[in-house]
Amino acid sequence: MSSFSSPTRQSGKGIIIIFLVNFYNVIKKSIGVIIAFGVVVERKTILENKILIVLISVGILSFFIIHAILTYRHFKFHITTTNFYLTKGILKKENTVIPKATIQNIYIKQNIIQQLINVVALNVETAGDETTEIEIKALSKVQAAQLKQELLVNNTPKTSANNDAQPTVFHKPSAKKIILEGFALNHFKTFGVIITVLYSFFQQNRHYIENLKLEDKVKHWYLIDDNVFFKISFFVILSIIITILISAGKTFFVNYNLSVVEKNNNLEIKKGLLKKTHLSLTPSRIQNIDIITNRLRKHLDLYTIAIKQAMTDKKTKDNFSIIALNKTQIHVFLDKIYANYNSQNTTGLQKPEPYYVRLLILFMSLIVLGINIIAFLVLKEQFWVVNTFLLPFAFFYIYIKYKKIYYCISDNYITVGSGLIDTKTEITAHHKIQMVRYSQSMFQKLKNIASVKIYTASNEVNIIYVTQRKAIAITNYLLYKAESSNKDWL
Amino acid sequence: MFSNQQIPTKDIPSFKDVTFKPIPRVYLKAMLINKILIYTILFGILLIVSYSVKSKRVDLYFPIIFPALGLIASADIVISVLGFSKRAYAIRTKDIMYKQGLIVHKLTIVPYRRIQHTDVSRSFIARKFKLANLNIYTAGEAGDDLSIKGLAHVEAQKLSSYLVEKINEHV
16 A cells, blocks of 8 residues: 555665765865865875875765765665654664654755755654654655655544645745845844954955055045044944845745645645745644744734744754734634634733843843943043943833733633844643743742743743742643643643 | 632642652762862862963963862852752652752752653762662753752662653553
8 A cells, every 4th residue: 555665765866965965064074174184285295196186085985975875775764554664874773663643744855956856855853852853865756745645644633524625825925025024024133143244354354455445435425534433334334234135035045935835734834945845734733833023024014923843953943934924814823723812711911020120120230330341441431422322222121121021821821922122922832831840039039029931842931020929820720731631742 | 810710729739738858968968079079170170280381471360260269169069058958859649849949949840741751860979879860851852851869769760660650651
């Protein structure tokens, strides 16, 4: 019945992929050594001995080719009705058994090389640790689709009724909307990186840039005399432009042609220009979701949903987000994933105690003090100038932090809001809770304040600085909910 | 104040009513020996470095580094001694709890159903004192799992097999 019932190898083209991937990884890791070696060789002028160089290169190349062939030969997988088996390894043999029921995600990827030779990679992820993750590097598209289907056969037990349901498109934003979202992102993090990169670039290539006499030309146009002022503003504006272009470009490339399709109760997400990803999500497997937006995006009605599953490693994490959703779609999505989310009995939005504000004020005062000391050492008497920027920022920081934070506990869900530039809403179902931690510092004990940290298989949620009585009640209630529920946490 | 429609909050068992069992006192001894060893090694390394480095600029820093390390070491040891009585654990029918911490007191509760596996680990010093650590792993990210340190070895093994029994009840 199954076409994978006997041990199967991947497509022969896999040898090419294995070879290139290994070769690339080794080169990447040993680039320092190679350069160092190159320097030594040059110094001793062995470079004239071309035969030796050729021999070494041929040796290294054939090692990688043989390694790729052997890896390919020893990599076999097959499927029974309940399990997926994989054997691999040339010297160190590995036998992996994955019960189909524990499979978290299956997704099909294609990098540039795979696109060129027309194969796809298939990844199988479980909730175990990261090493149990499996990647089959080269399969034909038909094979991959078939394998995926067979792996999912016993995987979705609750979908018997609408098994043949027509796929419906849930979300397919236009390219314009994706670009818009890219421009409206929170750019501060990228900005920090870009400004350091640019700064070091300018430092290194100072002479060359000064020779361009760029400054004189522009100064001539704008009649700016102040050299320092010009340098700083030129630098900042350039950084801002580059930052926004990079963020927007990245968003566009990663999310190009994004489509979210609902099929047999699963959500199929497809996206990507250079690196195409295609992944399916089983709603009951979702550990928690984050809804992210910011002031500007809210105004443009743009929201991102980040979906978290158990043990998804950092690289695939980004792929589980759906961008450019509007407010109505968020509500529809929440109702799909979390039954009755929008019509639950809730505690209402609860805020941390004023203790939190005092803590923020203390924290900010220390930072302001620190920066003032540095400013005094650098700018001498004019150090107070920094405070014209710093103090408004500190007030803004405390105000926004307190304004955006809240928590809300309903019969089945915990919702926690937070954020500074971004506004983040984290939603977790009670039956996904793995562990609860109640914590209180010495100072908090005096004020009867405590915090609760809730762990799921994918992240942790904090309910901070509430009264001790509330924290105890929340801990007891959530444990009761997690321990009395018969729903599967996975 | 949040409420719950199905069961009044009063009727939900509270972790505050549980009597905790302290960690055996011997573990403090083992812990102190361990810390003293580590700090002695650190001081040793620093001494060797300070004698072998001849640079005058670096020499200036040693009068600061030595007292600083001494201060850190003594603070660490004082805090561990004072905080030792805070370490305690408890077993309920549906979960296991462990609390610790002097400056920040943390109480962690893991429901049995969520335990993936457990193990009992012993360091060299712990073996001399017949002690062991009981590590409890959930599906959460690594490092966030529960580790009860310094249990009597027999007790750790007993607890571990009890937990495994509890896990298998649910599978």
